[in-house]
Amino acid sequence: MIGRITGTVAEKHPPQVIVDVHGVGYELEVPMSSFYQLPATGDGVTLRVHQGVRDEVPVLYGFLTESERGLFRHLIRVNGVGPKMALAILSGMSTDEFRRCIEQKDMATLNRLPGIGRKIAERLTLEMQDRLEGIGGGTTLPGAGPPGTAAVVDDPVAEANAALVALGYKSAEAQRLLKDVDGESSETLIRAALQKAVR
Numbered sequence: 001m002i003g004r005i006t007g008t009v010a011e012k013h014p015p016q017v018i019v020d021v022h023g024v025g026y027e028l029e030v031p032m033s034s035f036y037q038l039p040a041t042g043d044g045v046t047l048r049v050h051q052g053v054r055d056e057v058p059v060l061y062g063f064l065t066e067s068e069r070g071l072f073r074h075l076i077r078v079n080g081v082g083p084k085m086a087l088a089i090l091s092g093m094s095t096d097e098f099r100r101c102i103e104q105k106d107m108a109t110l111n112r113l114p115g116i117g118r119k120i121a122e123r124l125t126l127e128m129q130d131r132l133e134g135i136g137g138g139t140t141l142p143g144a145g146p147p148g149t150a151a152v153v154d155d156p157v158a159e160a161n162a163a164l165v166a167l168g169y170k171s172a173e174a175q176r177l178l179k180d181v182d183g184e185s186s187e188t189l190i191r192a193a194l195q196k197a198v199r
Contacts, residue, residue, distance in 0.1 A: 002060060006046040009039055014163035014186055015087065017062065019045060028062035029083075031072075031090030032167070032190055037064055052076075052083055061087070067095045074131045080120050088114045088168040092194050102128045112198045114168035160189035169197075 007021035
């Protein structure tokens with residue numbers, strides 16, 4: 001099992017990042033909450049890792065804080081919540097905001113996240129009540145650094161749209177969220193769209 005990766009940010013294509021470790025590029029899927037804080041391409045980074053399997057192929061999920069990885073692991077144990085939905089939850093709100101939703105049974109806010117209907121929201125508020133210990137207020141691992149620059153792309157809107165679809169939004173919904181959103185980088189556009197989604 002891979003528990004942690006330390007290397008150099010080689011490529012950033014939300015919600016994926018490739019970390020170069022001594023010439024080997026590890027592709028990790030990361031929630032946007034971690035993606036926003038990744039250092040610039042070429043800089044060093046340390047990510048906590050959860051290793052999973054999708055269609056019999058190993059998949060790595062990366063997180064800048066232990067709190068995020070812990071919440072991800074709790075979420076995927078909830079019936080009906082897979083890794084993709086867990087990433088969407090972590091991308092749409094911070095661990096502290098999620099904790100608040102669970103403590104206050106705020107299903108309306110949870111319903112605004114992609115793929116979460118009334119039943120899943122109810123299940124989350126019920127099953128996560130006793131799993132909140134240690135969730136929220138996580139610290140960033142050394143090497144994370146301040147928010148980095150976005151990857152250079154020809155069309156940040158197209159990349160932002162692709163990232164939202166990868167997080168579980170339908171294409172039409174992703175386009176609606178990106179409509180009238182300002183930003184020069186895909187990261188800025190994604191952040192604004194996700195904030196718009198949970199209002």
